[in-house]
Amino acid sequence: DGIRDFCLSRGLGDVYKRQILDYTGLKLSIAAVESLSKNLVLPELTRLTLYISHCKNFHHFSFDFLRSQKSLSKLDIRLQSLPLSNFWFQSLFSNIAKLVRLTALCLELDGNKNMSSIGLDLTKSAASLRYLKLSLKDCTSLRFKGFSKLLKSLQQLHKTAEVCLDVARSPLSFTISRRLVSIFQHQHREGWELRL
Numbered sequence: 001d002g003i004r005d006f007c008l009s010r011g012l013g014d015v016y017k018r019q020i021l022d023y024t025g026l027k028l029s030i031a032a033v034e035s036l037s038k039n040l041v042l043p044e045l046t047r048l049t050l051y052i053s054h055c056k057n058f059h060h061f062s063f064d065f066l067r068s069q070k071s072l073s074k075l076d077i078r079l080q081s082l083p084l085s086n087f088w089f090q091s092l093f094s095n096i097a098k099l100v101r102l103t104a105l106c107l108e109l110d111g112n113k114n115m116s117s118i119g120l121d122l123t124k125s126a127a128s129l130r131y132l133k134l135s136l137k138d139c140t141s142l143r144f145k146g147f148s149k150l151l152k153s154l155q156q157l158h159k160t161a162e163v164c165l166d167v168a169r170s171p172l173s174f175t176i177s178r179r180l181v182s183i184f185q186h187q188h189r190e191g192w193e194l195r196l
Contacts, residue, residue: 033060046071053080059088066095073101073128078108086141089115097121104131109139116141122153129157135166142170151176154183162191172196 048069052058058079066072075096089112096105102125109115118136122129134150136142157163165180177196184194 049076076106081111108135110137121149126156166195
């Protein structure tokens with residue numbers, strides 16, 4: 001699962017273009033977290049894999065560096081059970097929305113109790129995106145305010161061969177559920193999967 005070959009493959013040469021970072025369970029200082037996001041400003045970064053789970057002080061991490069990543073095509077971010085504010089998550093979504101060359105996006109945000117809305121807009125990358133995985137399991141504060149951006153994005157992913165949206169055990173209104181089912185049925189593709 002995940003973004004297939006790029007999650008596990010480091011390749012040969014140009015390794016600096018493929019950053020794989022795992023900070024699961026680490027107790028990082030505020031200074032270390034701030035330094036991490038600043039050091040990720042690499043002009044030719046093409047693939048980024050970032051795993052963060054049960055890590056203190058991560059609210060000081062900023063995804064603003066994504067704005068300068070003109071070559072980034074594959075992004076895998078897994079943030080699980082972190083005490084982060086809804087505003088922090090909206091900043092993450094806003095920065096992802098600026099990426100125009102994405103071919104593969106994996107966002108696993110399971111168990112984040114403070115995330116109350118989904119402001120993910122993928123319209124700028126709709127033409128290039130081929131793989132999308134969005135996992136929002138056990139996000140018990142979700143109220144799906146601003147969920148219309150994601151619904152609109154899903155409708156525009158005509159070239160995306162594989163889409164997996166998992167919202168199991170997260171509060172989902174009947175209206176949103178019905179619209180999601182309708183979108184996935186309309187796309188009618190073997191690689192599209194919705195988990196409610």
